[in-house]
Amino acid sequence: MSLGKYLSSRVFFVQILIVLAIMAVLVYLFMHWLTFTTDHGHEITVPDLSKLSEEQVEEKLDDLNLDYVLLDSVDYKKDYPKHSVVEQDPIAGEKVKENRKIYIKINSSGFTLIRMPNLVEKTYRQAVPTLKSLGLEEGEITYKPYLGKDMVLEMRYNGKKLNPGDKIFKSSKIDLVLGDGKIGFDEAELDSLDTNIPNEQ
Structure with a gap:
């Protein structure tokens, strides 16, 4: 059978329909797989x-x-x-x-929003004037173990951690977490070190 006759034959069209049907089934199965793997519908x-x-x-x-x-x-x-x-x-x-x-x-209530400056790794003496220059107030000061004494580690507002650039109302009180100048040690590790030191004879 010549190519021209084959392309116009019923067999050729049946094979085309079979191929299209297989492709449609594969696309359908792929979409269902994609829906499952991306947790589609869990909204x-x-x-x-x-x-x-x-x-x-x-x-x-x-x-x-x-x-x-x-x-x-x-x-x-x-x-x-x-x-x-x-x-x-x-x-x-x-x-x-x-x-x-x-x-x-x-x-709004007359207070404007300002962007939170980046105070992290600045000293307490640097941070407070920066806050006041922007119309913010110093809030609660807490400490946690860190080598840099009075170094700002975190900025918080109402218990929520603030990132540089976050918008906050003017006159808000900003809590600061500072380093205490100490390095924290795990007491259990210290005890294990003591037990591993040989007794002097």
């Missing part, structure tokens, strides 16, 4: 954060394994409590994956 419904305070937002999203990012404050809206959520993205009701960040905007 979380975004809650309505409207009129909640930042602390309430954090608590609510923590329970759902979601996170949030404070974008900015908006002009004061009398229908919303001060410092409460006015806008959110994604909006309430949308489906998202775990650990998705929800972007929120807060109702």
Whole structure:
């Protein structure tokens, strides 16, 4: 049979249909496999954060394994409590994956938002004037074992760790975690060292 006759024959079209059917089945199986491996369908419904305070937002999203990012404050809206959520993205009701960040905007109350400076690895004497120059206040000071005495190790606000660049309201009190100038030793390790030292005869 010549090539031209074969290409126009019924056998050729049947074989094409079989190939297409096999490809369709393979694509279908691949999509199901992809859905399974990416845990598709295991989604979380975004809650309505409207009129909640930042602390309430954090608590609510923590329970759902979601996170949030404070974008900015908006002009004061009398229908919303001060410092409460006015806008959110994604909006309430949308489906998202775990650990998705929800972007929120807060109702202004005359206080402006500023970006948190990077105080980590600066000394306490350097950190405090920087805070005050930005309109922030010194909060609680705590210490933990670290070789650099009075070196800033962490910045916190209401118990939440702050990163450089995070937005926070002016006049907020910033808690600082400082190094105590000591290196911590595990007592159990010290005991084991004592037991391994041979007794002098």
